[in-house]
Amino acid sequence: MNELLEWSRQAGGFSGVEGLAIEPVSGDASFRTYHRLTGIKPTVIAVNSPPATEKNREFVAISALLRQAGVCAPEVLAVDYDRGFMLLSDLGNRLLLPELCGHTVDAYYRQAMDALAHIQRADVDSGGWTLSPYSPALLEQEMSLLPEWFLTGLLEMTLSSADRALLTDTFGALIRSAQEQPQVFVHRDYHSRNLMLLDDGGLGVIDFQDAVVGPVTYDLVSLLRDCYVAWAPDRVTAWALEFRDHAGLEVSDEVFKRWFDWMGLQRHLKVLGIFARLWLRDGKPGYLQDLPLVMHYTLSVAASYAQTAEFAGWFEQRVVPLARAQTWYREAEIRV
Numbered sequence: 001m002n003e004l005l006e007w008s009r010q011a012g013g014f015s016g017v018e019g020l021a022i023e024p025v026s027g028d029a030s031f032r033t034y035h036r037l038t039g040i041k042p043t044v045i046a047v048n049s050p051p052a053t054e055k056n057r058e059f060v061a062i063s064a065l066l067r068q069a070g071v072c073a074p075e076v077l078a079v080d081y082d083r084g085f086m087l088l089s090d091l092g093n094r095l096l097l098p099e100l101c102g103h104t105v106d107a108y109y110r111q112a113m114d115a116l117a118h119i120q121r122a123d124v125d126s127g128g129w130t131l132s133p134y135s136p137a138l139l140e141q142e143m144s145l146l147p148e149w150f151l152t153g154l155l156e157m158t159l160s161s162a163d164r165a166l167l168t169d170t171f172g173a174l175i176r177s178a179q180e181q182p183q184v185f186v187h188r189d190y191h192s193r194n195l196m197l198l199d200d201g202g203l204g205v206i207d208f209q210d211a212v213v214g215p216v217t218y219d220l221v222s223l224l225r226d227c228y229v230a231w232a233p234d235r236v237t238a239w240a241l242e243f244r245d246h247a248g249l250e251v252s253d254e255v256f257k258r259w260f261d262w263m264g265l266q267r268h269l270k271v272l273g274i275f276a277r278l279w280l281r282d283g284k285p286g287y288l289q290d291l292p293l294v295m296h297y298t299l300s301v302a303a304s305y306a307q308t309a310e311f312a313g314w315f316e317q318r319v320v321p322l323a324r325a326q327t328w329y330r331e332a333e334i335r336v
Helices: 002-011 056-068 105-120 136-143 145-154 161-179 218-224 233-247 253-280 285-302 306-324 327-331
Strands: 021-027 033-038 044-048 076-080 085-089 183-186 195-197 203-205 212-215
Touching (some): 002 044, 105 183, 105 233, 136 161, 145 253, 285 306, 285 327
Antiparallel strands (some): 021 033, 044 085, 183 212, 195 203
């Protein structure tokens, strides 16, 4: 931390500031850590983002793209790519998640959907930086985390050839649905822990370094079927269709809902693998408590469509009992 403080003092032009100090703010699911520089006004955020594991050049470039589109992303004030140090404008401490409740969620989600509309209009090929596509190979690679880390890793399942064939068929259907959608700027982790409520009433957006060009419903379902908070299904559908209308997407309710649902299913299959990996590989147990909600999303959506009904039955009969026998499942706060 001393090295980061000294770099920040020089890079930020704070050499003459008496009482400059650095305070931990948070870490996240990656290897990045965030620190607030105090003793100055306005305060700024110093980031230690190891270049061997983190996408620092992407973060800097995408921050600029979002800000050009009118999105309140942190401004990059200084960066040292070799050491993985950055100075960012400070968006404060108020995550959206703890502010969500029955009487605030409509207003906050409409604000988040308005910010998402700006994100989707961002120039995906600007300033010498081009976003990569959310390709079928990437979508499949993400879902492969499910059998590797959640099923065989965390639950210690033995998958038969028939099991793997069912997964392959299910993954293929979800990929085709994703590919038939309009392709836009996708934040790729747009949810209540990556949105900040600002003192001026605005909404800040963080953690966007994995952005790609991909399906129009991806960020929408990430927001409305958040892995950390759940809302009534009818309410979620109403929000989703409201976004469709405001975005001017000329597609039927039935098709848009299937796009939305299946995109969420793809994301939640991935997330089951990621949360298991965070524990098994990285020693971070905190996300285990969120697995039951993600499993609920997975099963409820898959059971709603004839095309994924076989997968839903398999998941309910083979996967759910193994999960319910786990300590983390029994101890989790079930929020559905």
